[in-house]
Amino acid sequence: MSSIDLAGQYRSEFPIFEKLTYINSCSQGALAVSVKAAFTTYLTTLEEQGSAWNDWVTQQELVRGLTAQLLNAKPEEIALTTSASAGVNSLATSLDFSGKRNKIVTTENEFPTMGQIWHAQESRGAKVVHIENRADLTVDTEALINEIDEETLLVAITHVCYRNGARTDIQPIIEAAHKMGALVILDTYQTIGAISIDVSEIDADFIVGGFLKYMIAVPGVGFLYAREKSTNHLIPTSTGWFAARDLFAMDIHSYDPAKEARRFETGTPNVPPLYPASAALEFMLKVGVKNIESYVAQIHDELRSGIIEIGGNVVTPGGKNQHGALLAVASLDEHAHVAALEGLGIVTSSRGGNVRISPHFYNNQDDVAKVVAGFAKTKEFLRK
Numbered sequence: 001m002s003s004i005d006l007a008g009q010y011r012s013e014f015p016i017f018e019k020l021t022y023i024n025s026c027s028q029g030a031l032a033v034s035v036k037a038a039f040t041t042y043l044t045t046l047e048e049q050g051s052a053w054n055d056w057v058t059q060q061e062l063v064r065g066l067t068a069q070l071l072n073a074k075p076e077e078i079a080l081t082t083s084a085s086a087g088v089n090s091l092a093t094s095l096d097f098s099g100k101r102n103k104i105v106t107t108e109n110e111f112p113t114m115g116q117i118w119h120a121q122e123s124r125g126a127k128v129v130h131i132e133n134r135a136d137l138t139v140d141t142e143a144l145i146n147e148i149d150e151e152t153l154l155v156a157i158t159h160v161c162y163r164n165g166a167r168t169d170i171q172p173i174i175e176a177a178h179k180m181g182a183l184v185i186l187d188t189y190q191t192i193g194a195i196s197i198d199v200s201e202i203d204a205d206f207i208v209g210g211f212l213k214y215m216i217a218v219p220g221v222g223f224l225y226a227r228e229k230s231t232n233h234l235i236p237t238s239t240g241w242f243a244a245r246d247l248f249a250m251d252i253h254s255y256d257p258a259k260e261a262r263r264f265e266t267g268t269p270n271v272p273p274l275y276p277a278s279a280a281l282e283f284m285l286k287v288g289v290k291n292i293e294s295y296v297a298q299i300h301d302e303l304r305s306g307i308i309e310i311g312g313n314v315v316t317p318g319g320k321n322q323h324g325a326l327l328a329v330a331s332l333d334e335h336a337h338v339a340a341l342e343g344l345g346i347v348t349s350s351r352g353g354n355v356r357i358s359p360h361f362y363n364n365q366d367d368v369a370k371v372v373a374g375f376a377k378t379k380e381f382l383r384k
């Protein structure tokens with residue numbers, strides 16, 4: 001076991017473990033008592049103040065600041081959106097595809113959003129190129145770098161694939177893109193909260209994600225980090241009063257967006273989930289993502305060996321830095337497989353022919369034993 005027993009320290013704050021073997025944080029994080037209580041705080045503002053705009057806007061700024069702290073970024077570099085898609089769409093409207101530099105280089109491991117939004121820009125002149133994966137499902141770094149040329153406007157890559165758990169070797173790709181004058185957007189939805197993301201180490205121009213998975217919050221809040229020194233020239237054409245330089249100018253005769261990343265926002269924030277988001281961010285900062293990363297790496301390896309031992313085919317690459325928390329197991333019928341495991345009190349999820357097992361800091365070796373036993377009992381679904 002890792003030097004810090006995180007589950008030993010924090011598991012009791014997640015009541016779901018009294019009832020279930022919950023190991024599905026790639027889909028939705030477990031609910032902590034403090035995160036649940038934060039919902040009530042929002043309701044109390046309504047009950048006691050009615051229109052508590054000051055509290056609500058303060059909450060938005062609190063989440064922005066905590067997100068910045070998590071990423072080691074400046075609050076001015078963070079836009080808060082209602083989903084990851086909303087942030088990426090807003091960014092897309094700021095790009096000009098009418099010139100020679102109109103190419104978007106992306107992978108086969110993207111979440112649907114990341115493919116669909118870029119293909120939607122084809123009517124505006126964008127050309128989208130997907131790079132085939134290597135046989136082990138990882139992104140073919142060399143092939144991707146070879147595709148980046150002087151026509152490339154943007155390189156759009158996922159950090160960890162939501163389907164198969166393969167982790168992209170991002171640093172050489174980011175360096176190659178910058179050398180060619182292209183921008184990079186990194187989708188961290190499957191890593192934020194599970195793998196440490198520090199913008200002083202990761203030089204991506206944009207980082208997108210949200211809070212409901214390994215960040216243990218709820219749907220409704222996403223973020224878009226926009227690196228100040230490389231993205232300030234990009235002005236979105238989707239907007240709203242919360243993106244205005246002066247929110248209270250109330251000017252309907254001009255477009256005067258904020259200089260900060262806030263320019264990628266639009267209208268009234270999604271206030272209710274901001275409360276659980278701030279509680280979750282505070283929790284995660286207390287636990288420390290670096291601690292989580294090393295703790296979960298061990299749980300991941302134990303699950304992997306257990307599943308392989310009973311004859312399972314773990315499709316997630318096993319090499320160092322080739323995966324995150326997520327472990328995908330090939331299944332003959334992933335939906336029925338997940339349902340059968342659920343019947344045994346084990347919560348996982350399914351995507352693209354695989355059952356996804358996604359441990360987090362609150363999972364322990366008892367969960368590992370239960371999951372492996374559950375897979376042994378549902379062996380008829382294993383795909384070799």
Ligand SMILES: Cc1ncc(COP(=O)(O)O)c(C=O)c1O
Pocket residue numbers: 082083084085086110111113158160161162187188189190210222
């Ligand atoms: C890698 C990745 N990107 C994006 C998303 C979701 O984006 P959105 O917040 O737009 O629903 C998910 C969620 O399932 C994801 O796993």
